[in-house]
Amino acid sequence: MSGRLGTGLLALLLMLLPGLALAQVSVVRAGDHAAFTRLTISLPRGTTWDLVQSPGRATVSLSGTIQSIDISQVFERIQRDRLREVTVEPGQTLTLELACLCRIEPSTYGTQLLILDLRDGPPLPQRPDISMPLADRPLADPRANLSLAQPVPPQMPALPAMPPPDPPEGAMATDPTSAPPPPEIPAPLRSFAEARVNALPDLPAPLSETEERLARQLEDSLLRAIGGAATEGLLQTDPRGAAALSAEERSLPASDDTATADPGVAALTATLEDAQPGPSNRFVLSGDDCALAMPPTVSTEETGAFSDQLARLRSALVGEFDRPDPRAHLELAQFYISQGFGAEARSVLDALALDTRETREMASVARILEYGHDPQDNPFASRTDCDSEAALWGILALDPLPPGQDIDTVAVKRAMMTLPDPLKRYLGPILAQRFVSIDEGDTARDLMRVLERETEITSPRQEMVAARLESQDSGQPDRTAYHEIIANNDDVSAEALLHYTEDTLAGGKPVDPETIGLLESFRAQYRDTPIEAGLTRTEIAAHSSTGNFTAAYDLFEAAQAEMTGPDRAKVADSLARNLSMNASDAAFARLYFRHTPLIRDGIPPETANLVADRLLSLGFLDEAAGYLAPGAEGDAGRSRRLMRARLALAQNLPRQAEGELTGLTGRDADRLRAELRLKTNDFLGAETLFRAIGETEAADSAALLARDWSTLQSSQAAPGATLADVVTTQEAAPVDLPALGPPSLTASRDALSQSAETRNALQKLLSTLQVDTALDQ
Structure with missing residues (x-):
């Protein structure tokens, strides 16, 4: 397995080499x-860099295969x-x-990206030279010049400081380099240090670029993941770790929306920064927008009867000197939320009048x-x-x-599985x-199975979801x-009727x-409630589906003042579309001129084209x-140009029609x-075009x-084929009739024969034409 993985990585690297060789431009971006x-500075392969900092200025020197530096995107x-x-x-x-x-903190991501972080504060001191191996570096104390492969572990007692003796009074100070060497470290101490260092494990081999x-x-x-769990209260911390930390290590600088940190882990829920080392080398896990500021809504062990808990929480709302206690208000609101009392939780939060991220989230849950x-919002x-x-x-x-x-x-x-019952x-x-509404049936079934397993009674809403x-x-x-759900006439019945009707229309x-009668009854029953708008829209669509456009438009005209802008536009579009496509000519003309403002205002270009097409076919130019x-965009704009050409032809304006067709291609054009x-x-010309698009009869x-x-x-x-044969034959052999005097018997017979042939050909041609007359009505 490892051999195949290594081979695949090598092949991938060889594929990337040509592209890397071409990347000779270093791009600088900022955020x-x-x-x-x-x-961030992109580094082509083989590029080295050097950073020199001074107050108010810094220089970054690049060398290698780089050809130019692009700084056009820095201040975007x-x-x-x-x-x-x-x-x-x-x-x-x-x-x-x-x-x-500012100080600049450099770092690299892999080998092809240099990262420079400009942070507030004085410039950092120059870093020590770390290019030579650790064992070859000179030690700060000459007396500690041991030939060790690893540094002495911190558990080893530190050597006592031995300051050089003071020079004799009146003597000149000597060069430190000429001072006598310090006394040697005792052999037992040296042996102890070497044994402890040699017992340390070997350093692991350096990671490859892919492994890194x-x-x-x-x-x-x-x-x-740890940051998200910490901010949601899902981490169980070790009390022994808390005792091992000092007070300074257990605290964080105060800032907005900062959660109380668990010992050893600090979770900031209101930032989008990357994880950064914090005080005492702890990692401050900077959470993202997904972390909740409000307490997690999870099931907990009951600590008493509902009334007892409510009394205890309400009694704590006012503290010393009758001052409201904000934390007690939040605890009471969270208790109401955990029990499903949204209106009560909103009342507590409104009384608190505190606008923080935590209260905004709790208020949203209460409204839900x-x-x-x-x-x-x-x-x-x-x-x-x-x-x-979240x-x-x-x-x-x-x-x-x-x-x-x-x-x-x-x-x-x-x-959902962790919610209180x-x-x-x-x-x-x-x-x-x-999830049913977005066709995620499998997820909806999973949720329903959780409810069936953990609840004893099936609610009417569960039955409605099962029906959907x-x-x-x-x-x-x-x-x-x-x-069965609709007949119960409970809180879910009206919604179930809506879904049943909408599913019928969708089919x-x-x-x-x-x-339709039930829709009308429920609309009257739920007047001035949020569901009334949905019942009205659905009843209008139901009338339209049966062809009863008169009832649909009458209800629309009566209810439009109570509709929101989007609802009104949606109903107007659906009605106008259905009327244009399915109504009879008489019904369309009557309802169009009766409800022109309802039809004309607010419909999208595609529906407007359908209405115009119907008006053109009826002659209402x-x-x-x-x-x-x-004008219009896309397909609607093209269809509109074609209909404007039809309108120009109907108005006997051929030049205008030709202009509308300029640049259009396709069979319809x-x-x-x-x-x-x-x-x-x-x-x-017309015959040629008709044959080109395959309309033989028109050609x-x-x-x-x-x-x-x-x-x-x-x-x-072709209907005119017989007539063409007759005309061609008669033109090839015309009857010679004298200019003066009666024709001969032969000429008369030929003329009569040709007349009969012509009459039969014309009768055959006329029989192919359908002419509607008043007698046919």
Whole structure:
């Protein structure tokens, strides 16, 4: 296995070598962070670098195969509060003009990226030379000049300081190098030190470039996971580790939204910085936006009856001197949330009047518990892809979920299983319903199985979700399952009726009269409630599906004032589209002129084209022109140009039609060009275009108008083929009739014969034409 892995890595490296050899330009980019400004410099393979710092200035010297340095992107994303200017000097030297008393911390990522962090504070002291091996470096104390391969471990007692003796009074100071050597270290102490050092394990072999990159990725992933767990309160810390830390090590500098740090691990939940070494070489795990500021909503052991817990928490709201206790308010709000009381939790938070990230998150959760979603701007909307409890609240806050929303379903399932039982029973079906709405049936079933396993009673909402899953599997709504839920007439019945009707409409089927009557009844029952708008929209769509456009538009006209802008536009679009495509000519004309403002205002270009097409076919040219005058983009714009050409032809404006068709290609455009040729009596041109697009019958009609008898003769299936044969024969052998006097008997017989042939050919041609008359109505 390791051999195949090594071979694969070697092949990958050989594939990358040509591209690396071409990368001779070093690009400098920059980004601002809260505590520092970061510059990254790409290093082509073989490039070495050197950094020299001084107050207000630093130079970075690059050498190797590099040819030029690109600094055009430096100030695209940063201000000039730390870095004032960047210039490129001869010799591939980068000069940084600093705008602050900053120090620069260099580091590398692999071998092809140099990272410079400009941090507030004085410049760092020059680092010691670390180019020579550790064993070859001179020791600070000559008396410690031991030939050891490793440094003495910190457990070894430090050697006592032995200052040189004072010179005799009146004597001149001597050169330290000429001073007598210090006394030798006793042999037992030397043996002890050598034994301890030799017992240390050997240093591991240096990692390869690939192994170093993988180790860094693993380290980053591990630190991120530990940071998320620490901020969510999921880490169990060792009390012995807390006792081993000093007070300074257990504390962090105060800052906004800083969580109380666990011993040995500090979790900052309000920043997006990378993990950085903190005081005393501890790692400060800087959390990201996925970490919750509010306490995690997890199931805990009961500490008493509900009433006892509530009384204890409420009694602590006011502290000494009748001052409100903010922490007690937050604990009471969290208790209400854990029990599913959203309105009560909101009341406590409103009384607290504290605007922090923690209170904003708790207020959003309280609104979710009260309304089933968060109707306001909430802090969870962009966190559905988080690997934390935030993903669960993000999905519950959005109704409906936007299409294409990234979701961490594993995190959602994990968070739901840890919810307290009251929240799990209430939110579980709502959560499953969200996944059903985006066709994530497998995830919804997993959530439903958790509910069935951990709850004894099946709620009506669970039954509704089960009915929706059954409908998705069968491709049509399960009328029996929905009927029982709707007949219960409880809090879920109206929503179940909505889903049943919407599933019916999505399947392209008309809604039955009984369901339409139920929609009307529930709409009256739930007047002035949030669900009324959905019932109204669905009832309008149900009337439209049955062809009852009069009832649909009457209800739309009566309810439009109460609709939101997006809802109104959606209903107007759906109605206008359905009316244009499915209504009879009489119904369309009557309803269009009765409800013109409802149809015209706010419909998208595609629907406006459908309305204009119907008006053109009915001959309402001026009305159609009003829809076609504005421009449009994409396919709608192309269709609009074609219809403007049709309108120009109907108005006998061939030049305008030709202009609209300029630049358009395709069969539909060529057909209009052929009709344009007919309008201008260019019958042969029309015949050519019709044949090019495969419309043989139209081409034969154009050939007949052009008197192209030879073409008609070659097409025996053409209606005018017989007439073409007659004309061609008579032209080849005309009857010779005298100019004066009666014709001969032979000439009369030939003339009568040709007349009969011509009459039969004309009758055959006319029989192919269908002419509607008033008698046919």
